[in-house]
Amino acid sequence: MHEYLQALLGGILIGLSASTMLGGLGRIAGISGIFMGMFTNPDNTGKWRFGFMAGLLAGGAGFLLARPEALSYDLGSFGFGHAIAAGLLVGFGTRLGSGCTSGHGVCGLARLSKRSFVATITFIAAGVITVAVKGAL
Numbered sequence: 594m595h596e597y598l599q600a601l602l603g604g605i606l607i608g609l610s611a612s613t614m615l616g617g618l619g620r621i622a623g624i625s626g627i628f629m630g631m632f633t634n635p636d637n638t639g640k641w642r643f644g645f646m647a648g649l650l651a652g653g654a655g656f657l658l659a660r661p662e663a664l665s666y667d668l669g670s671f672g673f674g675h676a677i678a679a680g681l682l683v684g685f686g687t688r689l690g691s692g693c694t695s696g697h698g699v700c701g702l703a704r705l706s707k708r709s710f711v712a713t714i715t716f717i718a719a720g721v722i723t724v725a726v727k728g729a730l
Contacts, residue, residue, distance in 0.1 A: 611699050623696020624649070625687040690715065 614622040618641065631642045657664055687693045690712050692701070698716065701709020 607695075607699060608703075611695075611703070615700070621696055621700045623692050623700060625684075625693040626696060686719075 611622040614620055620627075627642050627645055630639050631646065634642070690697070692709075692712065694713070694716055697706075697709040697712040702713060
């Protein structure tokens, strides 16, 4: 399958998932909020969050089994410690921006949220700058 068709199919599935979540549960499919709610929801009404996260992990594991070459990266001088630091920085940025690309970029933009538009532009700009800096090194 051509790469652009794979991307199109992936986008359609993400859109369907976000629409189903909003229509079925009345919730925004923001991964960071769903994940944090697993630990901050004191009344245990959010058991669906564990199922959602398990589905994400199962989907990733299934993809790894089906196409392991697609997830093999040569980190080069960028070692495991750097990857952990980068993940922590992304988590910090997610909290600072009150959401992640799934919440702002997919769901927020679909709802024409100005805040999500600014957040998404910021995510993209940070990615472009990171790639430019990494390429210059």
